[in-house]
Amino acid sequence: MTTKPLVLGVLGGMGPAATLAYLARVQALTPAERDQDHIRVIADINPQAPDRNVPGSGAGEVLAEMAGALAGAGAQVLAMPCNTAHAHAGLIQRASGLPLIDMIGLGAAAAAGTGARRAGVLGTKGAIRLYREYLAARAMGLVVLPAEAQEAFMATIYKIKAGDTGEEVRAEMRAHAEALRAEGAEVLVAGCTEVPLVMGPRDTRLELVDPGELLARKSVAVCLGWEAKPAIS
Amino acid sequence: MTTKPLVLGVLGGMGPAATLAYLARVQALTPAERDQDHIRVIADINPQAPDRNVPGSGAGEVLAEMAGALAGAGAQVLAMPCNTAHAHAGLIQRASGLPLIDMIGLGAAAAAGTGARRAGVLGTKGAIRLYREYLAARAMGLVVLPAEAQEAFMATIYKIKAGDTGEEVRAEMRAHAEALRAEGAEVLVAGCTEVPLVMGPRDTRLELVDPGELLARKSVAVCLGWEAKPAIS
Numbered sequence: 527m528t529t530k531p532l533v534l535g536v537l538g539g540m541g542p543a544a545t546l547a548y549l550a551r552v553q554a555l556t557p558a559e560r561d562q563d564h565i566r567v568i569a570d571i572n573p574q575a576p577d578r579n580v581p582g583s584g585a586g587e588v589l590a591e592m593a594g595a596l597a598g599a600g601a602q603v604l605a606m607p608c609n610t611a612h613a614h615a616g617l618i619q620r621a622s623g624l625p626l627i628d629m630i631g632l633g634a635a636a637a638a639g640t641g642a643r644r645a646g647v648l649g650t651k652g653a654i655r656l657y658r659e660y661l662a663a664r665a666m667g668l669v670v671l672p673a674e675a676q677e678a679f680m681a682t683i684y685k686i687k688a689g690d691t692g693e694e695v696r697a698e699m700r701a702h703a704e705a706l707r708a709e710g711a712e713v714l715v716a717g718c719t720e721v722p723l724v725m726g727p728r729d730t731r732l733e734l735v736d737p738g739e740l741l742a743r744k745s746v747a748v749c750l751g752w753e754a755k756p757a758i759s
Numbered sequence: 760m761t762t763k764p765l766v767l768g769v770l771g772g773m774g775p776a777a778t779l780a781y782l783a784r785v786q787a788l789t790p791a792e793r794d795q796d797h798i799r800v801i802a803d804i805n806p807q808a809p810d811r812n813v814p815g816s817g818a819g820e821v822l823a824e825m826a827g828a829l830a831g832a833g834a835q836v837l838a839m840p841c842n843t844a845h846a847h848a849g850l851i852q853r854a855s856g857l858p859l860i861d862m863i864g865l866g867a868a869a870a871a872g873t874g875a876r877r878a879g880v881l882g883t884k885g886a887i888r889l890y891r892e893y894l895a896a897r898a899m900g901l902v903v904l905p906a907e908a909q910e911a912f913m914a915t916i917y918k919i920k921a922g923d924t925g926e927e928v929r930a931e932m933r934a935h936a937e938a939l940r941a942e943g944a945e946v947l948v949a950g951c952t953e954v955p956l957v958m959g960p961r962d963t964r965l966e967l968v969d970p971g972e973l974l975a976r977k978s979v980a981v982c983l984g985w986e987a988k989p990a991i992s
Contacts, residue, residue, distance in 0.1 A: 531807075539794065540794065542797045546779060546783055546786065549779055549782075550779055553776060558806075558921070558922065560921060561808075562806055562810070566806060566807050567802075568804070569804065570801050571782070571797075571800040571801070573791075573794040573795055573797035573798070574764075577794075595832040599828040599831065687793055688791070
């Protein structure tokens, strides 16, 4: 390959462990014999970004500022390993003038690609809102947890964010997945980047779509020129 | 704690896997119950930085530019998980106006703190030059590999950079450490950030000083205000 890889800008920290898991995947997916074969990544791992799950927290403005600074530092395409924060995708792209690789779109397309008609999404209310729209555009139904179970799911997420990835938390996540299956889900979307930190494909009877993994694959493909850089949407 | 943590700027990518190991350590060492308790880190993971082991490669200028951009993006103190690149510490600090936490100084101080008189350093020729100076300032002797073994050590490092952290490579690293012990080393300094990717304290009969781990600890302490921000040196 003779063209220089694109510089990847990462809006990270939401949460910080999920960002490192994403960065590790990008490295693992890059064919490299030496340091110089890897993609240059400028990552703003900003865990002080306001909570994406609190309305009116001002997360959008902070993300827009971060995106602008990444563009200034040399980033040429952006990725954000946080499903919920994609509610601010438009603002991020306008503020930076850079395209943001669409993690929600990747997750919805993969769910549709399985042939399932109803996708269960484990995610925050904000992420579920995004997936509802994207899945509807593909004529797919959305299965979510009943209100009480959704609250229990968020409690599990906050345990992971506190650093707990032990067996108890893993069992909780398996139960949340099983509840979606019982509600009629035919495929499972890990719609929160903390989910795959405690759950793999073998932990659920449903096919597992991991948008974080898809985002890493797409990031590598775009930066190395295997796929076209997306347009600003 | 009421003061806002300092924003950590990271000059990374040398190599990329070592940078992620450093970032993971920073996270693990930060007391955090939620995302917002973590330190904000702006990391330029730039594996395209010219090879630090090739004289005249222009690595210093690239690192100075990266440091300036990190300052512009909001970094308040810098860390660089690459021993060899510390040859450019002065340029980096002048270009950015920010202090760089001195990894070589941390490694040399820890080696001296063990009470040993002769430190064996596993590192590139450039890193060894830096440690020689720092250890001499503490009246400590330096033990290095014989020329041929040093070349074999570099071959091991390049294997790790190519992604090979298997048992064969680990055995090679243990042999390099043992060679330093045979030459009279009383303490072992992992003077290249790739070394700890394949060697832990139990893999050598010598006490192991890991400057990358010390850099992560110091980074957390400085950013959280437990220790004063270092002066530009």
